Amino acid sequence: MSSWTFILRRMAWSVFALFGLSLVIFILSRVIPGDPARMALGPSAPEAAVTELRRQMRLDQPLPAQYAGWLWAALHGDLGLSLVTMRPVLTDIQDFLPATMELVALAALIELAVGISLGVLSAMYSRRWVDNAIRLLAYLGIVNPAFVFAVMFMLVFVYLWPIFPAVGRVTVDGSLVRTTGLATVDALLRGDLVTFWDALRHLVLPATALAMNGTAQLARITRSSMVDNLGRDYVAMATAQGLDRRTIMFKYLLRPSVIPSVSLMGLQFAALFGNAFLVELIFNWPGLSRYGVTAMLHKDLNAMTAVVLTVGLVFVLANIVTDIVVALLDPRIRLGAGAET
């Protein structure tokens, strides 16, 4: 079976999984105790208004009908009204998703760049002090949850050494003209370097806090995979033929060694999105996660369902992209050699 068929099948199953997820969340959200309509309008609202809202939210219909109604609307782009912001959920998501994407994208970049570099360094100077120092740092990076890093960074870099701004995305809000919604990219597209730099400064701290965990993991995996590959026959051959260690490492070992790391990035993306929930709270970052947490705390069902599904969708897409990249990097997968032994 070629790799492309495999990926297409994965996509089909992922869509199915997303439907299943929407069903699970929907059922869970409708069987909770408490009346969402009453919670939305408050205890002092008249009964008539509550009944009307219940009718609008289809809460008086049997469960399958409710799900069908929700699904039909969702497929037409209507994800309902958020009870917190009183706007269509889709608009809210359009507003907040780019902020989170910016954060997660920069964090992923940091993870890949720094993590793999540290791993390669660690393998190159294996067992020397550089290696041990990096391994220790990596260990510390793994055992701390992202929000601990976020809090520490805030303490050190915002209060003790004020080099980074504390909250928000840009200092002067007026210049956030939307093209893509990504503050940095928009500023670049307009040639507005001041805003770009400002947005970047706001972005660095939360993105780094978010990236610490994954960087450490990638560094460890790259290191162990490189060290494993160093023992292979073709490396011994290259050494015997007179190639120096550096060339061997960068020309021949880099590609096979980073494959496990890239595969890990798929799962890492999920972790990044999950941890973004907490980092956004700490840095007051106006992203999807903060919107989601607010929705969850206020039992805003429409918003919550939509956020979980959006995150699920992004995660699924990220996994597919990861699979494609791994297939491109690893000729063995592409050519299907030695697949089903």
Added chain:
Amino acid sequence: MAGGAGGMNANRHRERLGKAWYKFSGSPLSVGGLVIVAVVVALAVLAPLVAPYPKHAGAFVDFANSSQPPGGAHLLGTDNVGRDILSRIFFSLRSALLMGIVVLSIAVPVGSSLGLVAGYFRGTLVDAIITRITDVFLAVPPLVLALAIASLLAPTLTNAMLAISVMWWPWYTRLVYGMASSLSKEYFVRSAELTGGTWMHITVRELLPNCVSPILTKMTLDMGIVIMVGASLGFVGLGEQAPAPALGNMVSDGAKYMPELWWMTVFPALAIMIIVLGFNLLGDGVRDMFAVEDKG
């Protein structure tokens, strides 16, 4: 003869334990992890006896002594209402460990059983159903799912544990599924089938013992991660409520008073780090221990 055989078995077990311990104790990091975990467990169990101010773990205010920096009567300082941070951390270890134990007690049996069944019946409808359900739960970042479920329930420790258990079991199903399905092709399983073994016998008595080491390793590593997820839930306010001491809640409470009362945040955060570090080191040691046994 029977007595002799029984004696030999006991000796064999003792010898294997001895070998395992020898390998485990060879790595200072692993032993360090064991020590950390042992200390954490001891502190949690003995908290009412060991904590300098046990009453501070409940509803207690002492504004005269509030916001004291670390040192003197309060080793780690006091919070904004005057409670001793050190004592509260000791007591918060209890709910943290309890959460880890309860979540794993639910997730591991449920997830592993499903994985065993799906793996043994690979290719059939049973397999398809189980793996598809597992995929649905794995389609979302774990923390997001836990947050979503926890937010739908009332914020208590029990509900937080429930939420985390619900999203934790699929990881074990996936782990065991891979092992069970490849082991099912081995000859010992075939011969068990031929001699009339039922599927229950095969999954429990033949497949499961061979899956135990990775499960145990993952369980040890997971203790730390579950505690971290629990702290994350508490940070958002979806776990135990005030005035009960919980690590995540303490970090989030303290964050409001940064940077003046920095000790309110830093010390609980350090506690989280040490606990997770301990379980991580222990888990690595457990994995190394099993690895040697396989080769031997």
